[in-house]
Amino acid sequence: MGFGGFESIFDTFFGGFGGRARGPPRGQDLRFDAEITLEQAAKGVTLQVEVPRTRLCETCGGSGAQRGTSPKTCSTCQGRGQVQHIQSTGFARMVRIETCSKCRGRGTIIDNPCKTCRGSGATTKSGRIDVRIPAGVDEGYRLRLREQGDVSLEGGRPGDLYVVIHVKPNPEFERDGDDIIHRVEITFPQAALGTEIDVPTIEGTARLKIPPATQNGTIFKLKGKGMPRLDGYGRGDELVRVGVKVPNKLTTKQKQLIQELAKEFGDNTSEKKSFFG
Ligand SMILES: [Zn+2]
Numbered sequence: 001m002g003f004g005g006f007e008s009i010f011d012t013f014f015g016g017f018g019g020r021a022r023g024p025p026r027g028q029d030l031r032f033d034a035e036i037t038l039e040q041a042a043k044g045v046t047l048q049v050e051v052p053r054t055r056l057c058e059t060c061g062g063s064g065a066q067r068g069t070s071p072k073t074c075s076t077c078q079g080r081g082q083v084q085h086i087q088s089t090g091f092a093r094m095v096r097i098e099t100c101s102k103c104r105g106r107g108t109i110i111d112n113p114c115k116t117c118r119g120s121g122a123t124t125k126s127g128r129i130d131v132r133i134p135a136g137v138d139e140g141y142r143l144r145l146r147e148q149g150d151v152s153l154e155g156g157r158p159g160d161l162y163v164v165i166h167v168k169p170n171p172e173f174e175r176d177g178d179d180i181i182h183r184v185e186i187t188f189p190q191a192a193l194g195t196e197i198d199v200p201t202i203e204g205t206a207r208l209k210i211p212p213a214t215q216n217g218t219i220f221k222l223k224g225k226g227m228p229r230l231d232g233y234g235r236g237d238e239l240v241r242v243g244v245k246v247p248n249k250l251t252t253k254q255k256q257l258i259q260e261l262a263k264e265f266g267d268n269t270s271e272k273k274s275f276f277g
């Protein structure tokens with residue numbers, strides 16, 4: 001596992017959850033960004049994620065009041081956490097509902113706050129969670145772990161934990177959906193006469209037969225050597241793109257042989273021409 005970062009997210013994350021649910025507010029959702037390798041994405045992996053979550057304070061059980069005492073019902077809102085303001089303007093009667101400012105919506109007042117949590121009722125505690133990442137995930141894949149986020153201090157459901165997957169770039173493989181693209185270079189003699197080469201795949205190496213007269217840019221397909229499909233049915237392919245390389249440096253002998261070959265082909269090369277002759 002590479003890195004992990006946390007941030008708190010509100011209902012607006014991922015475009016919202018379709019309006020506010022009724023009942024006490026849920027705990028906050030958490031987001032964890034996990035970086036995995038392409039091999040891990042291909043096989044699936046279980047990540048052990050340290051999640052610092054808000055939990056109920058163990059000293060006071062979440063009440064926020066010192067042991068032996070208990071929170072009092074707020075006299076301003078009678079424990080409802082909300083107050084109504086009624087305004088009459090002419091014939092209209094407007095009811096405005098606001099969060100109680102005295103208890104800040106909790107409905108209770110704490111005279112003797114718990115020393116551990118200073119009256120908040122919550123502590124942040126790290127906990128290890130096993131997160132099973134299925135085989136075939138791609139960059140940006142999101143996993144939702146229900147109720148693994150922050151606890152709700154108002155008695156609602158805990159928030160959810162979102163794990164967002166990032167797949168590290170791999171120098172050997174380029175991904176195209178379920179397919180994997182790999183580039184190899186062969187020499188001109190290999191391309192002209194044919195050869196057999198070893199190519200890396202996501203699960204080891206495979207033997208690839210290059211037939212004679214293979215053109216530059218030819219793509220060979222290694223069936224089923226790509227990424228597994230997320231739904232569990234089948235796999236993509238590995239596409240091997242063959243490039244014919246031109247050597248950077250030639251020995252004198254190699255140069256002579258290529259010149260001879262060029263003559264045989266009737267090719268005009270700059271080597272043949274002499275600048276002054
Ligand atoms: Zn406490």
Ligand SMILES: [Zn+2]
Pocket residue numbers: 074075076077078079080081082100101102103104105106107108
């Ligand atoms: Zn109140």
